Amino acid sequence: MSNWVTLFEAIEASNKTSDKVKALLAFFEIAEEEDKLWLIAIFTGRKPKKPITATEMRQWSAEAAGVEQWLFEECYSVVGDVSETIALLLQTKSSNQPINYSLSQLMHELIRIGKLPVAEKKEVLQNLWLSLDKGSCFLFNKMMTGGFRIGVSQQLLVQALATHLKVTVPQIAHRIMGNWSPLTHQFQELLLNPNSNADASKPYPFYLAYPLEINPEELGDVTQWQIEYKWDGIRCQLIKRNNQVYLWSRGEELISDNFPDLIAAAMVLPNGTVLDGELMAWEHNAALPFALLQKRITRHKPSKKMIADCPCAILIYDLLECNGIDFRTQELYIRRSKLAELIGNELPLLHLSPTLHLKDWTDVAKARLESRNLRAEGLMLKSAQSPYQSGRKRGDWWKWKVDPYQIDAVLVYAQKGHGRRANFYTDYTFAVWHQQKLVTFTKAYSGLTDKEIEMVDQFVKKNTLEKFGPVRTVKPELVFEIGFEGIQESARHKSGVALRFPRILKWRTDKKVEDANTLDELKRLL
Amino acid sequence: MQEAGLIQLSSKGLYCAEGDFFIDPWYPAGKAIITHGHSDHARIGQSAYLAHPTTCSVMKHRLGEVNTQALNYEQELMINGVGVTLFPAGHIPGSAQVRIRKGKETWVVSGDYKCHADGLSEPYVPVTCNHFISECTFGLPVFHWQPQGEVLASINQWWQQNAVQGLQSVIFAYALGKAQRILNGLDPSIGKIFGHGAVIAMNQTLHAAGVNLAACQAINQASKEDLKGAIIIAPPAASGTPWLNKFEPYRTAFASGWMAMRGSRRWQAADRGFVLSDHADWKELNHAVESSGAENIYLTHGYKAAFAKYLQSKGKRAFELDTLFEGESLNHSSEKELEANV
Numbered sequence: 087m088s089n090w091v092t093l094f095e096a097i098e099a100s101n102k103t104s105d106k107v108k109a110l111l112a113f114f115e116i117a118e119e120e121d122k123l124w125l126i127a128i129f130t131g132r133k134p135k136k137p138i139t140a141t142e143m144r145q146w147s148a149e150a151a152g153v154e155q156w157l158f159e160e161c162y163s164v165v166g167d168v169s170e171t172i173a174l175l176l177q178t179k180s181s182n183q184p185i186n187y188s189l190s191q192l193m194h195e196l197i198r199i200g201k202l203p204v205a206e207k208k209e210v211l212q213n214l215w216l217s218l219d220k221g222s223c224f225l226f227n228k229m230m231t232g233g234f235r236i237g238v239s240q241q242l243l244v245q246a247l248a249t250h251l252k253v254t255v256p257q258i259a260h261r262i263m264g265n266w267s268p269l270t271h272q273f274q275e276l277l278l279n280p281n282s283n284a285d286a287s288k289p290y291p292f293y294l295a296y297p298l299e300i301n302p303e304e305l306g307d308v309t310q311w312q313i314e315y316k317w318d319g320i321r322c323q324l325i326k327r328n329n330q331v332y333l334w335s336r337g338e339e340l341i342s343d344n345f346p347d348l349i350a351a352a353m354v355l356p357n358g359t360v361l362d363g364e365l366m367a368w369e370h371n372a373a374l375p376f377a378l379l380q381k382r383i384t385r386h387k388p389s390k391k392m393i394a395d396c397p398c399a400i401l402i403y404d405l406l407e408c409n410g411i412d413f414r415t416q417e418l419y420i421r422r423s424k425l426a427e428l429i430g431n432e433l434p435l436l437h438l439s440p441t442l443h444l445k446d447w448t449d450v451a452k453a454r455l456e457s458r459n460l461r462a463e464g465l466m467l468k469s470a471q472s473p474y475q476s477g478r479k480r481g482d483w484w485k486w487k488v489d490p491y492q493i494d495a496v497l498v499y500a501q502k503g504h505g506r507r508a509n510f511y512t513d514y515t516f517a518v519w520h521q522q523k524l525v526t527f528t529k530a531y532s533g534l535t536d537k538e539i540e541m542v543d544q545f546v547k548k549n550t551l552e553k554f555g556p557v558r559t560v561k562p563e564l565v566f567e568i569g570f571e572g573i574q575e576s577a578r579h580k581s582g583v584a585l586r587f588p589r590i591l592k593w594r595t596d597k598k599v600e601d602a603n604t605l606d607e608l609k610r611l612l
Numbered sequence: 613m614q615e616a617g618l619i620q621l622s623s624k625g626l627y628c629a630e631g632d633f634f635i636d637p638w639y640p641a642g643k644a645i646i647t648h649g650h651s652d653h654a655r656i657g658q659s660a661y662l663a664h665p666t667t668c669s670v671m672k673h674r675l676g677e678v679n680t681q682a683l684n685y686e687q688e689l690m691i692n693g694v695g696v697t698l699f700p701a702g703h704i705p706g707s708a709q710v711r712i713r714k715g716k717e718t719w720v721v722s723g724d725y726k727c728h729a730d731g732l733s734e735p736y737v738p739v740t741c742n743h744f745i746s747e748c749t750f751g752l753p754v755f756h757w758q759p760q761g762e763v764l765a766s767i768n769q770w771w772q773q774n775a776v777q778g779l780q781s782v783i784f785a786y787a788l789g790k791a792q793r794i795l796n797g798l799d800p801s802i803g804k805i806f807g808h809g810a811v812i813a814m815n816q817t818l819h820a821a822g823v824n825l826a827a828c829q830a831i832n833q834a835s836k837e838d839l840k841g842a843i844i845i846a847p848p849a850a851s852g853t854p855w856l857n858k859f860e861p862y863r864t865a866f867a868s869g870w871m872a873m874r875g876s877r878r879w880q881a882a883d884r885g886f887v888l889s890d891h892a893d894w895k896e897l898n899h900a901v902e903s904s905g906a907e908n909i910y911l912t913h914g915y916k917a918a919f920a921k922y923l924q925s926k927g928k929r930a931f932e933l934d935t936l937f938e939g940e941s942l943n944h945s946s947e948k949e950l951e952a953n954v
């Protein structure tokens with residue numbers, strides 16, 4: 087078995103962090119530098135372009151496995167993952183002597199396939215599939231399709247690399263950010279001899295807060311804390327270096343092209359400036375619905391009309407680099423005052439995110455509840471002395487979110503789940519009352535215990551009113567508390583509203599159908 | 613199902629009117645022939661039970677004092693003019709396929725089965741018939757079982773690795789069948805082997821019925837010292853319960869056919885998943901359907917619709933049956949099993 091397949095299987099075989107780090111270290115010890123670089127690239131989302139379409143992938147693999155397309159789709163609906171479906175279907179067809187590709191060999195193969203004419207692509211890919219064992223076939227498919235998440239956070243990878251190379255964690259985290267690829271960079275230059283001028287766009291790792299777990303009173307003197315709104319936008323980093331402006335999202339995606347208005351506004355910043363803030367749909371000093379931002383984030387090179395219809399701004403809360411000097415070790419109150427100097431109140435589209443000056447924690451609690459009126463999701467509490475750290479850390483920064491919205495709703499449709507849950511009804515549609523009728527308004531998953539899922543499943547099987555394909559209409563009887571993060575008007579939904587991140591909070595066995603909320607009550611949350 | 617055939621699907625289960633008996637009924641129904649001792653097949657409340665002797669013992673253990681009549685494999689019993697014969701199903705000890713025939717009509721109810729020998733259950737034999745009622749818990753081509761020897765070797769390897777690191781190993785497996793299959797495959801040179809109370813009680817029942825089992829000690833007799841590097845076989849219902857605390861530090865594993873899918877491995881939140889099933893995989897299902905020679909195939913458990921459509925595409929007459937059988941279960945083990953011993 088190739089060393090990288092061993093690595094991924096070891097990572098999968100345990101859910102203990104220590105085992106995973108051990109497996110990563112073992113890989114770093116024995117792997118070639120190019121393979122290590124590819125591994126880092128894959129973990130940080132720097133994969134080669136997808137060489138074929140999703141449809142081609144399904145059709146060609148079904149053909150290679152000798153199953154008809156409908157049967158392939160049945161299998162997929164049970165397995166719930168195309169890459170895995172293909173690996174499982176091909177396991178009986180593959181060669182008895184699978185080829186052990188190194189990670190970089192396989193990646194070069196992937197790039198090569200991407201450049202072939204379609205007819206040849208199919209043959210080469212089918213042969214490649216059949217030359218892999220089940221484990222490498224699955225991983226190869228994952229790398230080909232993207233969405234590659236296998237049980238290791240970037241933070242864990244950084245830790246292992248830091249140990250392996252005897253470099254500090256923040257240094258590694260910084261070095262693996264920005265614009266690079268195994269095709270343009272060497273392991274040594276990227277990780278051990280970085281030249282700071284080499285990549286002017288390179289962002290810093292974001293510092294992330296934990297949810298507040300204690301009574302805020304326990305944080306001590308309120309004046310020692312910088313209190314800000316927790317905006318419901320997209321975390322971003324704005325960089326101006328060498329007369330160029332770069333905008334990064336927290337997902338480490340360069341999104342400059344989507345926001346030419348913001349890029350232009352940031353040209354006035356001095357070179358060697360890096361700002362941390364929240365990208366928001368924003369106009370006349372107030373937040374607009376998140377949906378507008380969503381439109382912009384998916385649009386490269388937006389039209390003037392698009393920009394006018396979905397105006398955006400950045401609410402800036404931190405200064406990471408000032409005059410070309412890494413400013414992250416400075417204390418927050420120093421960074422903040424320097425930031426205020428830099429931005430002031432004048433710059434269009436780049437606003438200083440306000441801080442709240444409150445006399446005690448009771449007032450802070452009040453401000454938190456009122457934050458929703460500003461479309462914020464609560465407050466951020468940041469120690470005035472805190473340096474800007476990297477990754478998610480406890481202690482200095484806390485997010486104190488407002489509780490999500492809640493509504494009691496009735497289960498009206500159920501559908502079977504995927505994978506192990508394929509025999510259970512786990513996907514539910516919920517309704518609220520409107521003029522003596524139940525109107526559906528959202529789907530929601532998860533949130534129930536296995537035992538509850540079994541009980542709901544039994545209920546569904548015994549109380550089916552109608553079947554349309556996979557969907558069953560059930561007797562309206564069960565009431566659930568649905569939680570969600572936001573709500574907005576929607577013409578596409580029968581109820582006229584759409585929810586963000588709906589989920590089941592609780593099964594309200596204490597409530598009767600009549601006790602469920604009404605559509606009017608739901609709309610009041612708009 | 614065919615009009616006026618020898619076997620009908622009633623609201624209580626599969627029913628033979630001419631013989632006036634049910635097969636694995638899921639509600640109290642009357643006289644019942646039971647394919648095997650799993651709880652979705654052998655249910656409480658029947659006036660009389662007919663089954664293989666091992667299954668009779670298992671039912672007495674699980675259901676209490678029930679009225680049983682034992683029938684050995686391959687001996688035909690006439691019931692109201694209908695011939696009833698049991699054939700090994702290879703699923704668990706005592707599991708049977710039921711052949712029912714009268715005149716030119718022959719039916720086989722497979723119960724649960726697998727075609728490869730596991731060294732524990734009486735090996736499956738193909739039975740020819742006109743009408744074959746087959747389970748298809750794993751009726752999709754994604755399911756393909758590795759040879760049992762390889763799976764058991766990887767379980768032993770996992771146990772060994774844990775033991776070397778000073779960890780106990782807890783493996784979750786259904787108390788009837790799977791637990792014993794694993795037990796007989798464990799390498800006792802690695803360490804001591806213990807069983808959860810439910811497993812031990814089942815072992816005693818099977819042992820008394822003449823099933824050969826490797827040694828396995830009751831966990832409640834284990835001292836802290838005994839437990840060092842040991843493996844504990846427990847029913848899935850014990851997973852995530854405080855019962856496990858006394859094994860700290862430990863690693864867990866599930867053994868089930870569902871472990872073939874990453875999604876279910878994650879859902880179970882065990883450290884490891886071993887793909888070990890007591891049901892037929894895709895190849896075995898097709899083999900069984902083929903060797904039955906049946907003109908009509910009726911499907912229960914699992915991916916009925918897909919398997920029926922597949923068989924139809926191969927020119928077979930295949931139908932889905934709506935039954936309440938559960939297939940291979942990970943956490944349906946009865947509460948009783950847990951209570952048996954903590």
Ligand SMILES: [Zn+2]
Pocket residue numbers: 648650653703724
């Ligand atoms: Zn069974």
Ligand SMILES: [Zn+2]
Pocket residue numbers: 650652653723724913937938939940
């Ligand atoms: Zn069954």
